[in-house]
Amino acid sequence: MEAECPCPWHRGNTGGPWLGLKRRTGPLTCPAGSRAQAGVVTSAGGAVTSGCAARRSPPAPKMASLLQSERVLYLVRGEKELRAPLPQLYFCRYCSELRSLECVSHEVDSHYCPSCLENMPSAEAKLKKNRCANCFDCPCCMHTLSTRATSIPAPLPDDPAKTTMKKAYYLACGFCRWTSRDVGMADKSVASGGWQEPENPHTQRINKLVEYYQQLAQKEKIERDRKKLARRRNYVPHAYSDKYSLGTRLQRQRPGAPISALAGLCLKEGEDQKEIKIEPADAVEEVEPLPEDYYTRPINLTEVTTLRQRLLQPDFQPICASQLYPRHKHLLIKRSLRCRKCEHNLSKPEFNPTSIKFKIQLVAVNYIPEVRIMSIPNLRYMKESQVLLTLTNPVENVTHVTLLECEEGDPDNINSTAKVAVPPKELILAGKDAAAEYDELAEPQDFQDDPDVIAFRKANKVGVFIKVTPQKEEGEVIVSFKMKHEFKNLTAPIRPNEDGDHTSEVIWLTHHVELSLGPVLP
Template sequence: MAHLFQVDRVRLLCSCGILKPITAIYFCRHCLKLRCGNCVSHEVDTLFCPNCLENMPSTEARLKKNRCANCFDCPSCSHTLSTRATSIQAPYPEDPSKWVTRKVYYLACTSCRWTSRDVGLKDQTVATGGWAEQDNEHYKYLQSLLEHYRSVAQQEKGDRERKRFSHRKSSYLSLSDKYSLPSLLGRKSLTPLSPFAPKGDGSQGSEMTPLEATSEVDGLPDNIFSEEVVLSSVANMEQRMSSPEWQPENTSDLYPLHKHILVKRSLRCRHCEHNLSKPEYNPSSIKFKIQLGAFYHVPEVRMVHKVDLKSGVETNVQISLCNPTPHDMTVALLPFVPEAYAAVLQKAEDPADGGSLSTSSLVRVVDIPVEKTDLTPTADVALPQGQLVLAARDDTAEYDDQDSISSYKDDPHVVAWRRANKVGVNLLVTPKPEAKQANVGFVLRYDYTNTVATATESRTVTLNIPIMVDVGSVTEHCDEE
């Protein structure tokens, strides 16, 4: 079927004004609004290594530069390296004239056959690792830069706080309560030393020497035009950028890369600050404590069959409606008016709307540029009149292949088939002239039974969801003489 290969053909209009498929949208049961990745707040719950599944605190991850100390990636193809064991002949420590068999370990890639022996890394006697690390010649200079700019940022923060409280007089006790004496002394000691400040002025910090630009550059080697280039021995751009500290030019200089750690993140609604998605703390668990995906609460619309559309010719298009909730649902298809949602798009482009969280919240909100949404239909659609009843979801009914139409009085011109909690609906689509792709829009009105745990009883509300459907490509219609 067409919907199995093109999941983006049916898109829902989020509350922020962006069209997204139902698999990329969340439903807030408190706001009763659709939320996508651009209008939710992202929080980091757990940091872990995807290979060894070891949890890592945020402070430790910051010190290790968000990399695992025990797992490595291949510098050639970015595949995970595995530890291999082999036996070698080594001299006996007490009697060098005798040879004994010892087991050693090295790193190998099962994809491109790269090994740690290719760069001359010494084999280890234990499988836990301990491979030698590359030394960065600019490490000390970079650390001095970090210390200097950290002290500069601390001083600027202290200046802003002093300017904030300078308009009113504060007693010593109030200052000592807000800023303890050790913290005040620590901030004073972190005052950065200007690169041009004379020595011995009493200020603390790292002494920085400004660099001077020069017009002289190193020349090219003499053999660059005479020596033949072997492309297999030259590192490509991806291999060089994977090691920004060294940027090796040759494949013989590629060293194992520590594996990047991943995060489990939770999503929170920006307006009501309720969780929309919260995973389990254990990295090996794929379950969620809270998962308010839209496909659990919003009727799912799918294209059933692929149709051939011709410009100006009315074509029957069949879509399916699926009820994912354990309650009966009444659905109606209403005409879509793009002008009615112009205010939604204008509100989404307003940057002031994103900061609706209270200042006391610890959630970090990052404004993401809003995508341009085109809500102009390129085809006319004849929607069925009246309402349709979708049966509640029943897992045992999925094994029943018989149509359950005896208990429902459906119009055969509107309802093509009915099975369990799914209903096939016929739509008449007429592409507009000069349209290359037929896009139709309608408003899905349905009755949602809210079952929030904090509510004393279930309550039913009527919601409207604008939907845009990509019916397919349009071919030119030629009248036969």
């Protein structure tokens, strides 16, 4: 006859990570119950452990749910509210709030080529149309082209009848075997630079249009500045304008001063720069007819370019593969992220393109306790189930965490489809200690955990039970709760105390957390 283990872990978890383990009656005594016959868990390999041993060591998790961080979402209150996994968020230590990529300012620090790692300023990158002058992409497969050297016979300058071997360079793709010789590009005597590039027949027309719209944009800017200056003049009293000679300053220009945008406000219409005129495009009435053999000529699909190949060269849009020319490689950027509220940096990389380090990297997983789903039982409609979560403390000091249920009418609780019962007691998370994780002889701290609440504890991680009751017969089970924890702000205050004391301030933060537990089973 089978016996049930009296410890809380085995009473409430017949499924979850213990699926596939069978129970039998054995002589071992469970420390959590009486000395009567206790449940014994037998693994697939035949190892026998007492029932409460699973509570002392973390159970084998379902890796599919433990590693899926996108199933646990944190609410971010920025310019617009959104929910995102914690590894994708930043934490502003000055505002003490979570930040996402949509509520930060993006600033370009530098441009660099991903192939040769050449660094260049923004002005030079704009002049080169954000492309590298020395590196090329394969027009067929978009991989980076490499320069190959070969020897070709060349006539001697003294005696053309005789030849000598001369080094020549050409571009080749190591992936699809495309070469610059396939499109008739001449070999070069130097390894870098000077490659033949096709000329766009519409270059003059495009440049003319760009100049026209640049002049039009400048006129609109001057008109806006004129209206802004006129409104500002109306607010200046006449007495102050005469006393401080404001009217005279607005009318005259200091000798030797640079010409600014406001200087154009005083120009007359006849003194404006010469207006650029463009000819409007003419509609073609007669279209060139198709060739006679257009429908009868056999088509070789290997010689026809794909849609992606044509869109990567919008100025030419080649039809045949023989018209594909290599394109200069696009530049990449290193960018900084800045909080829009306090304008402090959240992320700032190193300037050197070869370095992957960051000067500043305030990712949220380094400051906020992370919630993960460890085991999910079979969820059924209106039936209470026990779910095991893990809480990880990322900081070095002990952190106190409290889980709170959402109140009725909470505007943040809009996606919940199940009721959740969280532990009423405060949870204590040990500080992060990298050395203690590898020290097997280290004595664990005694936190006097309640076995009905805490499943296991290891280093800075703790397993917590919550009870979930689905409220819908079908669909995804989503639960929401509040996580309140303490945070010790180690940043220097903007306004120091009068005594000059810069002690760290302990504040309490509250986050709205949503868990996606999977579908309801029939």
